[in-house]
Amino acid sequence: MPPLLRRFLLLCASIFAIVTFNFFLFHVIPGDPIRLIARSQHLTPEAVAHLRQVYGLDGSLLTQYVDYLRNLLHGDLGYSYSLQEDVSSIVGRALLNTLLLLTCSTIIVVTAGVGIGVFAGSRVGKKSDSTTVVTSLVLWSLPTFWVGMLLLFTFGVWIGGLPISGITTPNAIYPNVFVVISDVARHLILPTLTLAMVDIAFFIIITRTSLVEVSGEDYMLTARGKGLPRRTLVWKHGFRNALLPVVTASVLYISALVAGAIQVEVVFSWPGMGLLTYNAVLARDYPVLEACFLVISVAVLVANFGADLVYRRLDPRVTVTS
Amino acid sequence: MSFDLVPTEGDAVLREAPRGGTLRALWSDRLGRAGLLILIVVTIAAIFGPMIWPFDPSAVGESAASILQPPSSAHWLGTDELGRDVFAQFLAGARISLFVGVMATLISTVIGAGFGVLAGYFMGGIDAFLMAITDFFLVIPALPLMIALAAIFGQNLAIVILVIGLLSWPRTARIVRSQTLSLRSRQYVARARSLGATNTRIIRTNIAPHVGQLIVANTILVVAGCILAEATLAFIGLGDPNRISWGSSLHFAFVSGAIGRGAWWYFLPAGLGILTVVLGFTLVGHAFERIENPRLRGGA
Numbered sequence: 001m002p003p004l005l006r007r008f009l010l011l012c013a014s015i016f017a018i019v020t021f022n023f024f025l026f027h028v029i030p031g032d033p034i035r036l037i038a039r040s041q042h043l044t045p046e047a048v049a050h051l052r053q054v055y056g057l058d059g060s061l062l063t064q065y066v067d068y069l070r071n072l073l074h075g076d077l078g079y080s081y082s083l084q085e086d087v088s089s090i091v092g093r094a095l096l097n098t099l100l101l102l103t104c105s106t107i108i109v110v111t112a113g114v115g116i117g118v119f120a121g122s123r124v125g126k127k128s129d130s131t132t133v134v135t136s137l138v139l140w141s142l143p144t145f146w147v148g149m150l151l152l153f154t155f156g157v158w159i160g161g162l163p164i165s166g167i168t169t170p171n172a173i174y175p176n177v178f179v180v181i182s183d184v185a186r187h188l189i190l191p192t193l194t195l196a197m198v199d200i201a202f203f204i205i206i207t208r209t210s211l212v213e214v215s216g217e218d219y220m221l222t223a224r225g226k227g228l229p230r231r232t233l234v235w236k237h238g239f240r241n242a243l244l245p246v247v248t249a250s251v252l253y254i255s256a257l258v259a260g261a262i263q264v265e266v267v268f269s270w271p272g273m274g275l276l277t278y279n280a281v282l283a284r285d286y287p288v289l290e291a292c293f294l295v296i297s298v299a300v301l302v303a304n305f306g307a308d309l310v311y312r313r314l315d316p317r318v319t320v321t322s
Numbered sequence: 323m324s325f326d327l328v329p330t331e332g333d334a335v336l337r338e339a340p341r342g343g344t345l346r347a348l349w350s351d352r353l354g355r356a357g358l359l360i361l362i363v364v365t366i367a368a369i370f371g372p373m374i375w376p377f378d379p380s381a382v383g384e385s386a387a388s389i390l391q392p393p394s395s396a397h398w399l400g401t402d403e404l405g406r407d408v409f410a411q412f413l414a415g416a417r418i419s420l421f422v423g424v425m426a427t428l429i430s431t432v433i434g435a436g437f438g439v440l441a442g443y444f445m446g447g448i449d450a451f452l453m454a455i456t457d458f459f460l461v462i463p464a465l466p467l468m469i470a471l472a473a474i475f476g477q478n479l480a481i482v483i484l485v486i487g488l489l490s491w492p493r494t495a496r497i498v499r500s501q502t503l504s505l506r507s508r509q510y511v512a513r514a515r516s517l518g519a520t521n522t523r524i525i526r527t528n529i530a531p532h533v534g535q536l537i538v539a540n541t542i543l544v545v546a547g548c549i550l551a552e553a554t555l556a557f558i559g560l561g562d563p564n565r566i567s568w569g570s571s572l573h574f575a576f577v578s579g580a581i582g583r584g585a586w587w588y589f590l591p592a593g594l595g596i597l598t599v600v601l602g603f604t605l606v607g608h609a610f611e612r613i614e615n616p617r618l619r620g621g622a
Contacts (some may be wrong), residue, residue, distance in 0.1 A: 017458060025470060134353070137608065141600035143550055145557050146572060146593035153581045153589070252460065252493075259465035263554060267576070277466065278558055281473045293470045300463045 026290045078287035087291045098272030105195035113200040117207025122234045140201035148194040148267030165269040210242040251307040354609025360602030371413035379410040400587035403578040418567035423549035429487025438498025460492040472560040479562045539610035546603035568592040
């Protein structure tokens with residue numbers, strides 16, 4: 001079997017496992033899910049039967065599972081009772097907003113993080129290196145949501161000047177599309193900054209470590225012995241070889257990125273998957289919570305698959321994933 | 323069997339720090355020493371602080387005048403939106419945050435080490451099966467799953483510890499597996515087997531001790547992750563409502579609008595607490611890594 005096909009089948013199997021896991025998680029809730037959904041202990045038997053039918057909880061577990069799969073294939077994620085809307089359309093909007101936030105922060109984090117990591121890694125033993133390492137470890141230890149709270153305080157209460165909540169100005173009237181873009185961009189600044197501040201540390205540390213390890217290799221000694229200019233040495237010989245572990249580590253980092261986004265969205269009321277999850281938890285809106293978990297997990301699995309494809313491109317030696 | 327089989331020179335070198343040497347190496351590492359000092363101070367504060375500090379962390383203020391008061395000589399860190407003493411909450415929160423972090427790490431280490439040793443030692447089908455589960459949990463995003471589980475199974479300390487512990491082990495399993503794989507191919511394991519040692523005995527006497535030593539750095543870093551996970555869950559409102567942790571402190575600060583009211587004394591301490599403890603564990607963990615992997619030794 002070609003490795004690519006194998007990897008794809010693995011992705012499908014994982015998604016199927018997630019779907020099944022998700023089903024059991026929310027359908028085998030301790031106690032009666034209907035009581036949880038209705039949030040009342042005093043229901044007539046007729047009302048219980050009706051709710052069971054509405055939420056697809058009648059029949060055996062197997063029929064429920066088959067129904068669940070069929071609905072999923074039709075893009076039907078159920079109905080939110082706190083928002084009174086189809087879950088799939090709610091999730092669709094939220095997912096786009098989260099992707100916007102993650103794209104902006106990831107671009108900053110990867111370019112700046114890798115750059116700073118190379119800077120530090122090529123100056124091992126110097127003051128600039130140890131300062132970078134300590135700063136990164138501090139940033140790495142920060143709870144993302146607390147950084148958000150600090151920025152919220154700084155720019156919302158103390159200095160002011162930047163929007164601190166939502167994705168657009170409420171009730172704004174936009175003369176043209178450019179004003180919309182600039183408004184969204186202004187709202188993006190603080191959430192992106194928060195995410196970037198914490199996440200950048202990971203890339204700095206990984207890149208630095210990888211470069212330091214590579215620097216000890218024989219071919220680096222050879223390159224140094226040839227008297228190559230420092231820039232060529234670091235970027236062409238060191239960095240290119242140090243990049244692979246960075247990509248590998250980044251793949252594992254995708255879920256941490258998502259965790260950061262959830263916290264940032266809660267703090268800045270950014271209407272994405274994180275805020276949706278948070279509100280679903282507060283309202284105990286299980287259909288929404290279930291869909292959020294499912295969609296985030298599948299998105300992460302697909303992102304992993306994508307990163308794996310990139311990795312294959314970068315390193316032709318990889319034929320089978322270990 | 324009356325003699326112990328230990329790795330010898332011929333056994334492709336198991337680098338072992340001499341007894342007591344690891345701690346000394348840690349102390350001579352600047353960052354490691356800083357981390358160790360942080361952890362000692364915080365642990366002492368968490369254990370003895372609540373006994374000494376006169377205020378009860380959950381004692382509500384007596385009048386409206388005691389609400390959200392800035393720091394004073396009586397209340398060193400002011401009061402919260404219910405007039406409770408913030409410093410008392412900070413000390414109580416240190417206990418819960420450390421406790422949850424360490425307990426969740428214990429669970430995670432037991433599962434991770436178990437999976438890793440079994441997979442690495444028996445290889446073949448068992449390995450494939452256990453690693454398929456591990457990889458599955460490695461890629462699914464942990465925080466959304468923790469949120470879902472905590473929301474479904476309710477909020478108390480035991481659930482929070484379980485949820486975090488049960489989702490933090492995959493990386494440990496991976497590391498332990500690769501160590502076990504390399505250990506089991508060593509000569510002294512083959513010798514033990516040829517002398518008739520059972521699998522259980524080989525795992526217990528020849529594999530487990532060395533794996534244990536090698537996963538120390540990883541375990542310490544897991545504690546940092548677990549403390550952050552607890553803080554995040556509590557911030558989202560999924561902590562134990564009857565226990566004050568640093569995360570739940572920040573949750574109440576956020577929800578009660580302390581930020582808008584400029585009550586910095588309410589939301590700064592808990593966050594700084596989390597930062598300090600996580601940094602302490604991270605520094606010690608990375609120092610251990612440097613000790614075990616000398617190639618990483620640079621200026622830092």
